[in-house]
Amino acid sequence: MAWIDFLDLVQSLMDGVMFGATYALIGIGFTLIFGVMHKINLSYAAASVGAAYLSLLIVSVAPSPVVYLMAAVCGGVLGALVYFVCFRFLPLNQSLATLMSTVGMLLVLEESIVHATAGMPQNYPAAFADTVFNIGPFILRGDLLFVFLLGCAVMVGLKFMLEKTRLGLATRAVAQQPIAAQICGMSVDQTNASTFVIAGFLGGTAGAMTGAAIGVLSPLLTLPLTVKGLVVTVIGGLGSIPGAILAGLIVGGAESLFQFVRGVSERDIYVMLMLFVFLVFRPNGLFAAPGGRD
């Protein structure tokens, strides 16, 4: 391989890893909800993209950082909505019921987006799109770097929240032993609801970051984001937040690498094959969940 090809390869790997921060955030959202409720929320990525769309409402009057903040807040609100519509009043011992209800929610969200925008892709404000750093032979795109750093900041915030606040303590307690947590006086329902809100914050940020990195928002983003988020969750290990972060970066990097080597139409085949390799050799993911429950 020529030297210049090698440089391109490393370059695309770097870009991919930085974009992988969005996958990591979506993966964390899936993992958080799975951790406390042992349920899968298929509408999560759709709600994240929906939150980014909602933040477009103020795009003409507010600077882009406020738009991103708005996306996170809308994500939280949508998270609470999803919890109350799809989980709160369903019998949780019927695992298929919540699966179907979140699918219904996914369809509702996606169709609402299509309906509100007539299916047209919408421009999304980028941050530092013109900034470019040169590191040796490599180029560091400002907008991707911003997305990466924002993702890292949100993850640090989440870690702080989970480890230093009472809410985080309750979340971890419910995730480990719901009955024991209830005996100790924690409201499982409230903790579940607030976990959905927190996951929604992350999702909204991820939606905004995706929009900022790509430059447009489209309803076509929801299904690929859902699939990638699930892949990240499984590769990282169910219920494991560090696993989701690492897996998100790996999937982002691998995706970009496969795209460079095999082209855009084939890249996802190899990402999915990578998942199968993980399922065969490390079925529990990179990190097993704390407490080791399935």
Next chain:
Amino acid sequence: MDFYIGLLQVIGVHTLLGLSAWCVLHTGQVSLAQGGFFAIGAYVAGMLTAMVGWPLAWALPTAALFAGCIAIAIGFPALRVKGLMLVVATTAFAEIVRLVFFNLKWQVQTPNGMVGPDGGLGFGGIRYFPANALSGLEILSLIWSVVAAVMLFLWLLDRSRIGTLWRAVGEDEVAAQSAGINLTAAKVSAFGIGGAIAGLAGGIFSHNTTHIEHGNFTILLATFAIAYPIIGGLKSLLGTLVAVVFIQGVLIEGLRFLGDWRSLLFGAMILAVMLIRPSGVISAPLNLSLFIFKKNATKLGSSKGASHA
């Protein structure tokens, strides 16, 4: 009239798809791979009739057998995991199948010109039905006799020893295993039979529409496949049929007068059905207690519902 014949054809194909998911769900596994097997059946049957020139009577069973074999081959690694992991693994498989067909270019010269899958443009010219001058009604009766045969087969299977094994595994894996049931055999056989039925459905679908492309086989199709038995209720085969008629006939076609709002309402209706009848339309008595004793139901659920995703 043609419209209703077309609608009944679609309902027939989707009933087969729902029945394929029913097999897998019966053993307690949630598989989103049915769309993948459907795609394999569609492409293989289409290639056999359009490119090789086989009659449909040979092509359909071959496609079903092929999809079933792939299902068994996939079943062994995939069924090592369960719950959410299986959902993701099968999703990944369905996406791989879709993307392989998205990239597949393989055309041969036939009397009707170049025929075969053409990458993203799809696979057109599967003209077995028009070439043999089959009318809509004849196609319709063909589809529904296949549906009837498959339903009879599954009904007999459900009443046989195999059906008992499947249900035992679906109810409680640990108990089934301690009773000496081979879990892998039960799950993989259900997966294989489900895959074969999905392949059959795909073969009929490709001949009925004459043009297929990768966009027909997204995760959404697989979601529909598992939605039918879940919404209909897993206890009976008839539930699947009722759910297909409800979704394809009432929700998708019956609400057409609503225009664009139809697809929005569609998701909301699925939500509503799951809220009112969480275990399916034909199964338990109406879940009215839900609205009265909400607290109790959730508390019980959150402590019990830890095993599956």
